[in-house]
Amino acid sequence: MPKPIGIFDSGVGGTSIWKEVAKMLPNENTIYLADSANAPYGEKSKEEILRLSIKNTEYLLSSGCKIIVVACNTATTNAIDYLRLHYDVPFIGIEPAIKPAALQTKTKKVGVLATKGTLSSSLFHNTSKLFADGITVLEQEGKGLVELIEAGEIDSPEMRNLLVTFLNPMLEENIDCLVLGCTHYPYLIPILKEILPSNVNIIDSGEAVARQTKTVLEQNNLLTKVNDNPEHLFYTNTDVKVLKDLVNDPTAQVSSMDF
Ligand code: DGL
Numbered sequence: 001m002p003k004p005i006g007i008f009d010s011g012v013g014g015t016s017i018w019k020e021v022a023k024m025l026p027n028e029n030t031i032y033l034a035d036s037a038n039a040p041y042g043e044k045s046k047e048e049i050l051r052l053s054i055k056n057t058e059y060l061l062s063s064g065c066k067i068i069v070v071a072c073n074t075a076t077t078n079a080i081d082y083l084r085l086h087y088d089v090p091f092i093g094i095e096p097a098i099k100p101a102a103l104q105t106k107t108k109k110v111g112v113l114a115t116k117g118t119l120s121s122s123l124f125h126n127t128s129k130l131f132a133d134g135i136t137v138l139e140q141e142g143k144g145l146v147e148l149i150e151a152g153e154i155d156s157p158e159m160r161n162l163l164v165t166f167l168n169p170m171l172e173e174n175i176d177c178l179v180l181g182c183t184h185y186p187y188l189i190p191i192l193k194e195i196l197p198s199n200v201n202i203i204d205s206g207e208a209v210a211r212q213t214k215t216v217l218e219q220n221n222l223l224t225k226v227n228d229n230p231e232h233l234f235y236t237n238t239d240v241k242v243l244k245d246l247v248n249d250p251t252a253q254v255s256s257m258d259f
Contacts, residue, residue: 002224004029004231005213006060007069010052011039011150012236012243013184014071017094020210021069022249025217027227031063032071033259037237040146041074042115042182049117053079057087059259066222069213070094073114073181077121090220092213096124096181097205099131104201105177109136111170114181116141124181138170142182149184152242155191163188163195171197180204187246235259 005025007018011034018032033056035041041049053075060068069092070076070083076093084091096118101110110132118124119139128137148159170178176199180186186204196202217223234254236243244254 001231002027002029002227003064003066003222004031004233005067005069006031006033006057006063006065007071008033008035008053008056008060008075009072009183010041010074011036011146011184012246013146013149013182013187015243015247016183016186016204017069017071017206017209018247019249020206021213022232024207024210024214025223027224027230029224029227029231030233031060031065032232032234033059034234034236034243035259036150036243039150040115041072042117042141042146044117046078046117046121049075049078050082053083055259057083061087061089065089067092067213067217067220069209071183071209073183074117077118077123081123090216090222092209092216094183094205094209095127096179097203097208098127098137098179101177101179101203102132102135104203105135105175107174107176108134109138109173109175110177110179111138111140111167111175112179112181113140113142113166113185114179115146116143118181136173138173138175140166140170142166142185145188146182146184149187150242152245154187159188160191160195163191167195171200175200177201177203
């Protein structure tokens, strides 16, 4: 049985990354951990985010994973340096896609919607400084969005109200790119498209993460070439319903357990 790719997130949002990974790497087995009991990570201290990231990593390694995808901007920006230093497998992370936004924007104004934990991290600040020279980056904390998505309330009046409140100040400043800096947010794209004017591009890095995962597997000789029946195991430490609904894939085996 080929060793699986391990993927973790503070909850159900990283399934947006899993979908891209499963599409790009159809022969790979995967194990996904949704740490929904501890969501949202974005409101926690750096130390707490690190402790939870270590716990998830150790579970995935004890399950035989050959590579770990940190499918969470908040965990990546606060913990990936530590994880890379202390564990002997490759780690793939996700950060708000400032660079592609800076290359695309014509108004030179870019909005970033992300958690407090991501926006306050030094990794995010360094990336912004490096790639957004001459560009105004308008940061907005998406306070409350992760909680609603975790509760399965994606298209609710409360969600729409929050999004309008968060986006209006950026639109008044004439942004033409909105960077989704949290892996939960791609599930909001249908509503965002209704709220945003058509000249605003939504930028999300799911596909880039899958491509990078493939490249790193190839470089490390870890790619699975043949696998007729790939296994996809999903674990949550809360109820399975929202996870199952969002994954929405017949090959996914979704269960609840403590980890
Ligand atoms: N999906 C996580 C991220 O990408 C959500 C963080 C949270 O739990 O607050 O940042």
